[in-house]
Amino acid sequence: MMSAMRTPLGRVRGLGSAKGGVEHWWMQRLTAVALVPLTLWFVYAMVSLTGADHASVVNWFARPRNAVLMILLVIATFHHGQLGLQVVIEDYVHSERTKLAAILVVKFAAVLLAAGSIFGIVRIAFGVIG
Amino acid sequence: MTARNRPLSPHLQIYRPQLTSLLSITHRATGIALVAGAFLLVWWIVALVRGPESFALFQHFIASFLGRLLLFGWTWALFYHLANGIRHLSWDAGWGYDLESTYASGWFVLAASIVLTLVAWSVGYVMLGGQ
Numbered sequence: 001m002m003s004a005m006r007t008p009l010g011r012v013r014g015l016g017s018a019k020g021g022v023e024h025w026w027m028q029r030l031t032a033v034a035l036v037p038l039t040l041w042f043v044y045a046m047v048s049l050t051g052a053d054h055a056s057v058v059n060w061f062a063r064p065r066n067a068v069l070m071i072l073l074v075i076a077t078f079h080h081g082q083l084g085l086q087v088v089i090e091d092y093v094h095s096e097r098t099k100l101a102a103i104l105v106v107k108f109a110a111v112l113l114a115a116g117s118i119f120g121i122v123r124i125a126f127g128v129i130g
Numbered sequence: 131m132t133a134r135n136r137p138l139s140p141h142l143q144i145y146r147p148q149l150t151s152l153l154s155i156t157h158r159a160t161g162i163a164l165v166a167g168a169f170l171l172v173w174w175i176v177a178l179v180r181g182p183e184s185f186a187l188f189q190h191f192i193a194s195f196l197g198r199l200l201l202f203g204w205t206w207a208l209f210y211h212l213a214n215g216i217r218h219l220s221w222d223a224g225w226g227y228d229l230e231s232t233y234a235s236g237w238f239v240l241a242a243s244i245v246l247t248l249v250a251w252s253v254g255y256v257m258l259g260g261q
Contacts (some may be wrong), residue, residue: 029222032215039212043199043205047250050257054209055181074171083166088158120175130181 024083031080038073067125074117082110115124149236156215160207167204205250211245 015021045066049057061067085106093099123129140151177188191197217235220226226235255261 029219030218032219036212036216039208043208043250045258047253050254054185056176056177057185075172079166081168084158084161085165088162113168115258117172117175120179124175124178130180 020093028080028083031052031083034072035080036075038069038076041069042073058129061121062127063118064125067121070121071118072111074114078110078114078117082106093115135222137178152230153214153236153239157211157218163204163207164211167200167207170200170204200246203250206243206247208249209246210239213239213242213246 013021044061049060052060061070086103089099089102089106093102146150173188177184192201201206215241220235226232
């Protein structure tokens with residue numbers, strides 16, 4: 001049993017001293033599991049699109065299945081990537097200020113790039129290009 | 131437990147590298163490399179949105195020696211991180227913790243990442259007609 005200093009409420013919440021509980025760990029695994037089939041599909045798609053011209057790739061995106069899977073791949077990739085980079089920063093950056101700034105930059109950049117990519121995928125899929 | 135008997139983390143400067151520790155740091159390194167590779171994915175999407183000229187520029191870069199070298203590196207990093215990621219997930223499920231399994235799965239991951247990279251690139255070159 002854990003320390004008796006912990007309140008019953010704190011024990012039930014199970015969030016620990018970082019107030020985050022297993023959220024980070026769980027999301028990293030959840031996105032990892034999602035990325036196994038998504039990555040295999042993505043590599044297969046990229047190999048089959050090797051050397052394809054602009055029109056052919058746009059046609060590929062116009063298929064709903066491809067556009068939806070690309071959006072899911074982008075979401076899972078950037079979510080997984082920023083969770084991983086956060087751990088790297090927490091491990092190696094020891095100045096509290098720099099650490100916080102770096103984590104903020106990584107998280108904001110991940111959301112920005114993911115949102116931009118999804119908007120781009122939707123535009124290509126609907127043929128709103130050029 | 132007294133302070134004297136506490137387990138110590140390995141001291142990197144004097145700790146002999148072994149397969150397990152090298153695969154572990156490589157997982158982290160490939161993860162960081164793949165985040166950098168994600169910018170290529172974003173560039174690909176942006177180039178497609180902007181039209182055939184921007185896309186031609188993207189393809190010109192990918193077809194260059196530097197482009198192919200980077201893409202080859204990222205392909206291996208992707209397969210390595212994928213294979214070793216599955217190894218990590220099976221540890222999370224409680225499987226393969228003993229020393230023998232850890233080494234066996236480690237060698238398997240290394241071999242799988244190399245074989246899959248070569249297969250993907252061979253098929254890619256066949257698609258290009260050997261260019």
